[in-house]
Amino acid sequence: MDLNKETMRKIRELILFTLVILIALWKYNLVIDFLGFILNIIFPFLLGGAIAFILNVPMSFLEGKIFGNEQAEEKQIRKSIRKFARPCSLTLTILCVVGVIALVMFVVIPQLGSTFVGLGKTIQDFMPTAIAWMEDMFHNNKEVMSLIESLDMDWDKILNSVADFFKNGAGSVLATTRSAARSIISSVTTFFIAFVFSCYILLQKEKLRVQVQKIFYAYLTKNVVEKILDICSLTYRTFSSFLAGQCVEALILGLMFFVTMGILRLPYALLVGVLIAFTALIPIFGAFIGCIVGAFLILMVNPVQAFTFVVMFLVLQQIEGNLIYPRVVGNSVGLPSIWVLAAVSIGGSLMGVVGMLVFIPLVSVVYILFRGDVYKRLEKKGIEFE
Numbered sequence: 517m518d519l520n521k522e523t524m525r526k527i528r529e530l531i532l533f534t535l536v537i538l539i540a541l542w543k544y545n546l547v548i549d550f551l552g553f554i555l556n557i558i559f560p561f562l563l564g565g566a567i568a569f570i571l572n573v574p575m576s577f578l579e580g581k582i583f584g585n586e587q588a589e590e591k592q593i594r595k596s597i598r599k600f601a602r603p604c605s606l607t608l609t610i611l612c613v614v615g616v617i618a619l620v621m622f623v624v625i626p627q628l629g630s631t632f633v634g635l636g637k638t639i640q641d642f643m644p645t646a647i648a649w650m651e652d653m654f655h656n657n658k659e660v661m662s663l664i665e666s667l668d669m670d671w672d673k674i675l676n677s678v679a680d681f682f683k684n685g686a687g688s689v690l691a692t693t694r695s696a697a698r699s700i701i702s703s704v705t706t707f708f709i710a711f712v713f714s715c716y717i718l719l720q721k722e723k724l725r726v727q728v729q730k731i732f733y734a735y736l737t738k739n740v741v742e743k744i745l746d747i748c749s750l751t752y753r754t755f756s757s758f759l760a761g762q763c764v765e766a767l768i769l770g771l772m773f774f775v776t777m778g779i780l781r782l783p784y785a786l787l788v789g790v791l792i793a794f795t796a797l798i799p800i801f802g803a804f805i806g807c808i809v810g811a812f813l814i815l816m817v818n819p820v821q822a823f824t825f826v827v828m829f830l831v832l833q834q835i836e837g838n839l840i841y842p843r844v845v846g847n848s849v850g851l852p853s854i855w856v857l858a859a860v861s862i863g864g865s866l867m868g869v870v871g872m873l874v875f876i877p878l879v880s881v882v883y884i885l886f887r888g889d890v891y892k893r894l895e896k897k898g899i900e901f902e
Contacts, residue, residue: 560713564711564713567710567711568713568714568717568718568721571610572718572756573756574609575609575718577760578609582608583601583605606719620790750884754877754880754884755877758877759877762873763797765836768836769803769832769836772832772835773792774789777828782814783814784813788809788813788814797873798872799856799873801860803829803833803836807829811825855879859875862875862879863875863876863878
């Protein structure tokens, strides 16, 4: 073997890389602590990047619709308009987000609070009626009757126990006030840094894109850079299309439930509509979670209306699944149904609700890249499938 300078350099690099791997495996606790320390430092910037990615979808939409080139015919006027297009679009986007948060805080949360305040009284009134109904139906079945008798609970005693729990726990809550305040201040500071960083990203995203491309082209070959940029472009299109479509679809579904429940005079129309809209963001299973909670709330008021709500949910779900979802979301992720189910299951197991939302576009990107590579290999081998 010719041990020239280039070969010796590669051998030294291989030996150094092997030593680093061995040391990392030997002192893996220190490596994990170090990675955790680094992650804690860069977390505000990672969060800022995530916020920027989410806000970029409505901001780009507003910028294209309001400040398009057709707004001005003369070149000089067009330049002056484009100069203020990005800050105005970002401001409008932030105002929309703040408006949604204000709507939840001042409309939904008070409604939710009053609902739970009355829910205890409703359950207390409903249980004797339900127990009496079951006694009439299963009076000949001793096993069922013994189970029903065990359900005859003293609700006053239960409520007093809950009150005593909160009273006795007040001391421990006060003892941890300082640590809770520190945690809140730290969270607010982290979010503020992330939000400011996301604004800088959105205001200068074209400039940042050029800088990243310069770094890639400086340290990598042209073919590798082009592949990386193609993958990044595909990932951005898939994630943004899925995010925008899923939000619009959830909003439409929530409004459908609110309006239909109002027409049918079902209780908790606003609460259930908002709940359905939020849970519908979770693909496949989300709307059914909202249905179960909504049916339980209405069941405490009127069992017949609860049955009506379930029938209404099934009808609206069919309308949404067959008419609205294909038009609003369509094939934005380009993923077959079986892989959507697999992505939701794996993402939910690994990262919960966030994993369900992230893994569908992520698996879609992998699926598209893998499918393209398979077709390319088949084409090289001269194999064709119908």
